[in-house]
Amino acid sequence: MTRLASLSRSVVLPVAFAALxxxxxxxxxxxxxxxxxxxxxxxxxxxxxxxxxLPLQPRRVWAQKVGEGLAAPVVAGDRVYYLxxxxxxxxxxxxxRKTGTEAWRESFDGTFKNGQTAPxxxxxxxxxxxxxxxxxxxxxxxxxxxxxxxxxxxxxxTKDYQAGVPAEQGVAKGAQRHGFTAAPWVDxxxxxxxxxxxxxxxxxxxxxxxxxxxxxxQNDRAANAAPITVQFPGIAETQVVxxxxxxxxxxxxQxxxxxxxxxxxxxxxxxxxxxxVVGNIAMAASKEEALMGIEINRKPDGIECTAETRWQARExxxxxxxxxxxxxHLYGLGPEKNLFCVEVSSGKTRWSxxxxxxxPAENAHLAxxxxxxxxxxxxETGTLILVAADPTAYRExxxxxxxxxxxxxxxxxxxxxxxxxxxxxxxxDLLAQP
Numbered sequence: 001m002t003r004l005a006s007l008s009r010s011v012v013l014p015v016a017f018a019a020l021x022x023x024x025x026x027x028x029x030x031x032x033x034x035x036x037x038x039x040x041x042x043x044x045x046x047x048x049x050x051x052x053x054l055p056l057q058p059r060r061v062w063a064q065k066v067g068e069g070l071a072a073p074v075v076a077g078d079r080v081y082y083l084x085x086x087x088x089x090x091x092x093x094x095x096x097r098k099t100g101t102e103a104w105r106e107s108f109d110g111t112f113k114n115g116q117t118a119p120x121x122x123x124x125x126x127x128x129x130x131x132x133x134x135x136x137x138x139x140x141x142x143x144x145x146x147x148x149x150x151x152x153x154x155x156x157x158t159k160d161y162q163a164g165v166p167a168e169q170g171v172a173k174g175a176q177r178h179g180f181t182a183a184p185w186v187d188x189x190x191x192x193x194x195x196x197x198x199x200x201x202x203x204x205x206x207x208x209x210x211x212x213x214x215x216x217x218q219n220d221r222a223a224n225a226a227p228i229t230v231q232f233p234g235i236a237e238t239q240v241v242x243x244x245x246x247x248x249x250x251x252x253x254q255x256x257x258x259x260x261x262x263x264x265x266x267x268x269x270x271x272x273x274x275x276x277v278v279g280n281i282a283m284a285a286s287k288e289e290a291l292m293g294i295e296i297n298r299k300p301d302g303i304e305c306t307a308e309t310r311w312q313a314r315e316x317x318x319x320x321x322x323x324x325x326x327x328x329h330l331y332g333l334g335p336e337k338n339l340f341c342v343e344v345s346s347g348k349t350r351w352s353x354x355x356x357x358x359x360p361a362e363n364a365h366l367a368x369x370x371x372x373x374x375x376x377x378x379x380e381t382g383t384l385i386l387v388a389a390d391p392t393a394y395r396e397x398x399x400x401x402x403x404x405x406x407x408x409x410x411x412x413x414x415x416x417x418x419x420x421x422x423x424x425x426x427x428x429d430l431l432a433q434p
Contacts, residue, residue: 032075032411032418034126035183036274040228042324043370049415050371051430054386054398061416062100063426067091068120072409073418073425076127079103079146080411080418082425083121083134085111090121090136094149097413100427106149112137112179114168116363117407122181124226124409128208133191137179139163141193143211153211161197161204163222173269174245175222181272183226187253190214192229192240196222203227203242205256217256220244223271224320225284229253230277232296235305241282245269248284248294250305260296260307264289272320276330278344281310283330285318287362291332293347311347316340321366324375329391331375333357333366339377341391353394356385367409378402378410382421402428 030049036042044050067084074081078097083090089107096103111119123135127146135141139157144150157163157180164176175182175196182194191208195201195216202220206213225243232239238253247264251257264271266288276283285291291313297306316334323332329350330342337357341350357364358381367378370389374397377385382405386398403421410419415431 030412030414031077031127032413033128034074034185035072035124035226036322036409037369037412040185040226040274041276041370042322042368043326044372044412048371048412049431050374051386051415052374052397054384054400054430055432056400058384058400058402059429059432061098061427061429063424064095064100065423066420066425068118068422069122069420070117070407071121072124073411073420074125074127075411075413075418076146080425080427081125081127081132081146082420083123083125085118085120088119090134092125092132092134092144092149094132094146095425097427100425104149106144106151108134108142108144109136109138109140112166114166114178116178122179124183126184126186128186131208133184133186133208135180135184135193137181138166139175139180139195141184143208152209155206155211157195157197157222161195161201162199163196163201173221174224174271177268178224178270180222181224182222185227185229187229187238190253192227192242192253194222194227194242194244196220196244202244203240203251203256205240205253215256217251218244218249218258220246220249221269223269225271226274228275228277230282232277232280232305234280235296235298241275241277243271243273243275243284245271248275248282248307250282250296250307259303260305262292262294262307262309270320272322273318274322276323276325278325278328278330281344282307283323283325283344285316287317287319289317290314291316291318291330291342291347293344313342313347313349315349316342317361319361319364321364321368324368324370326370326375326389327391329389331368331389333364333368335361337361337364339366339387339394341394343391350391351394365407369410369412371412376412376417378406378419380407381405384417
């Protein structure tokens, strides 16, 4: 993966996506290689074919039975990769993108169980070039070959770094309560992982090809939010932005030096929202903490940064559905089972629409993607809803049932949606005409 990952949405160029496809060895310009897509922001790459409406009866290209799991599928080259549980083990599968035919599968760790769901993988894999990275709920990180699944290198957070073993009991927080679900991220030669060790290895940067440790930083415990990399306007260096049990932090990508910190503490460290950055505003929220916009600026010394809370939207407690931003506005699922639109610069709510979830707020989920000028939402009951990304009013453009109950983000590539529910992994053509 290229330095694309380190750029904010405002400066991503189409040529960067072309470079991504070339460097990854993919013949597809519209891969979805990891959590929330090629730039970890939920956006389909510029130039992707996207629907302006939804078919009344979407065509299923293929479908196949899968085991338990909540990890999202990913798409790279001519393959789709997904995780599930098989015989008490977390397993990674590679299947053909066009047919769903399995190419290989490899078991990589035992399963983890808590009170919310059946035991199964929860961390979305990441494909970079000829490597796929898989992380188990129990803290096993492995790099494997995309060709045949062969192991390249591995590390275990609890055994190698003394991170807390996940267990839903007592005052355990974040990953120590719900498992290591924060998907690692690649930027250049660096693989960033939330190890969550209190001995200076809260965030660890590995060399993506060898597994060698390039740096370790902070004593933060791992939460469940995936880290991102970004270059803020006016700040030359690329930064890692991570939402840990202790708060939202920014680190220098090159050496892990802390640049800024905003303390955020909650009862069980249930910090799941992937941080979203627009310009110099970093946004985060949790089940107990209001959605906040934090302005990041460089200090006069040119090294350290200031991190000032510019606004808080207390009506939006984002639980475990990560919002998306486009056109200077943030769209996400609120505690009233509502889809909301918030202005990034001010935190003002532009509109809110109910009916986007059926479960209590504690367990409600909505997957959101940005497809060109529109938003694609997959509800927890398996309904796809296409909504205009229009801050002036809610405008629905389509609504269709596509799968069963799920808590899983889909992958979008070349007009096709790859998604799973409790029973099946499927490929759906959103551009096919009846």
